[in-house]
Amino acid sequence: MELLGTTTIFLLVCISCLLFATWRSISPKEKQPPGPITLPIVGNILQLNPWKLSESLKKLSKKYGPVFTIYLGPRKIVVLYGYDVVKEALIDQADDFSGRGNLPLLRKLFQGTGIVTSNGETWKQLRRFALTTLRDFGMGKKSIEERIQEEAHFLVERIRNTHERPFNPGNFLIHAVSNIICSIVFGDRFDYEDKKFLTLIELLEENNKLQNSIQAQEKGNGHSDFTIETLSRTTLDLFLAGTGTTSITLRYGLLILQKYPEIVDKIQKEIDCVIGRDRSPCMADRSQMPYTDAVVHEIQRFIDFLPFNVPHTVIKDTKFRDYFIPKDTMIFPMLTSVLQDSKEFPNPEKFDPGHFLNANGTFKKSDYFMPFSAGKRICAGEGLARMEIFIFLTAILQNFTLKPVLDHKDIDISPLVSPLANMPRPYEVSFLPR
Known part of the structure; x- marks a missing residue:
């Protein structure tokens, strides 16, 4: 009897929770998604389906529309699915x-103190400071382009020294991209075999442990956003975001291009025509290389x-729209719903540079191209990343054939899905x- 009573109480509690959750979703003073x-x-x-979460959310969007609500455990999330609603939210509103959602994984990685995960006035101050400082150090100027060209030269020579042996280029790409951030933050690059540099790459996450031993220049100013902790974390954000995303994009791009040798041939013909073999690629070349530019965009869209x-x-x-979203509600603006839109990009599951080419072969811009997000929280390093991807990839294909x-037909370019990213x-x- 006691067991039966316990079971009954448990069932009543579950039913009550279910009814409460249902009531909560329909009872607010205004309609929620x-x-x-x-x-x-x-x-x-x-x-x-945690392994095909994008597909699961796509199905829900077909049933509930482009703005709908899900609960991951007790956490309420409003999902925005499709270009129109993502644009309305991130750009029009x-x-x-502009707030940053608080996921446990992001909190563990970034501690909520840098520009990636901070909020409010702290985030505004840190972002403004980071952008101003990066510009002062050359981002968006000829000087940073020259640093990327110099690093591309070192990368090409390092690849040449593999003497045609097969290898995973991941570390080479990470080191090259990291050296650009190093040249901005530290004023100089590192040799690829430098032990200090290798330690920096391997132990970025350990940086947080070292912060406690550094004196704060603004000690006593309890209201300052520019503490050693926030500035150190912002610097770490630059390394994590500025190194990981760009190097992974390049690594994924080289995998895709192995599968399509005919695309590589077209890129190399364009390189030979516009740049030749004797000088380094530069950003001014991009406007004269519509096919290469289209491939770079398609790599970012496809992955x-x-x-x-x-x-x-x-x-x-x-x-x-017609909905009420309470303050602090977490939002998933689904970039995949924009980058994989079948009306803007026919057969979006297929890698096709034609998605970014007009019928006459000129480059075609698309408002749907949002790999760096959009609006207030757009990636602060977008301009730097675009330069790196174009110059590094072009320099590699200028000097080498993959x-x-x-056999290229057997190469699998489908992603390995992780909790946050496609790898x-x-x-x-x-x-x-060559």
Whole structure:
């Protein structure tokens, strides 16, 4: 009897929680975005496929529309699915949606103190400071382009020294991209075999432990946003975001190009025509190289590196379309729904540079190209990343032809899905001098 009574109480509690969750979703003073019925404690987790979460959310968008609600455990999330709603939120109502969502993984990585995860006035001050400082150090100017060209030369020579042996280029690319950030922050690059440099790359996460031993220049100013902790974390953000995303994009791009040798041939013909073999690629070349530019854009579109975007929150009670979204609600502006839009990009699952080319072969811009997000929280290093991807990739293909280990038809370019990002599958490739 006691066991039966305990079971009955447990069932009543579960039913009560379910009814409360349902009531909560329909009772507010204004209509909130619709969504599937939630279960106590787990929310909608059992209704979603964690390994194909994008597909699960795509199905829900077809049922509930472009603005809908899900619960990951007890955490309420409003999902924005499709170009129109993502643009309306991140650009048209940029201020309302400018908060940063608080996921445990992001909190563990970034500690909520740098420009990636901070909020409010702290975030505004740090972002303004970071952008101003980066510009002062050459971002967006000829000087930073020259640093990238110099690093591309070192990267090419390092690849040449592999003597056509197959290898995974991941570390080479990480080191090259990291050296650009090093040249900005420290004023100089590092040799690829420098032990200090290798330690820096390997132990970026350990930086947080060292911060406690540094004296704060603004000690006693309890209201300052420019503490050693926030500035150190902002610097770490630059390394993590500025190194990881760009190097992974390049690594994934080289994997894709192995599968399509005919695309590599077209790029190299364009390189030979516009640049030749004797000088370094520069950003001024891009306007004369529409096919190469289209391939670079298609790489970023196809890999869909951050399908869910970095989560946002609304910073106040917000009216969005016909819905009411309470302050601090987490928002998933789904970049994958924009980059994989079949109306803008026919057959979006296929890698096709034609997505960014007009019928006459000129480059075609697209408002749907949002790999760096959009609005107030757009990636602070977008301009730097664009320069790095174009110059590094062009320099590599100017000097080498790719020779895959596998037959190009057997190369798998589908992503390895992680909690936040799409990653390229491991591979080795040989670089044959041209």
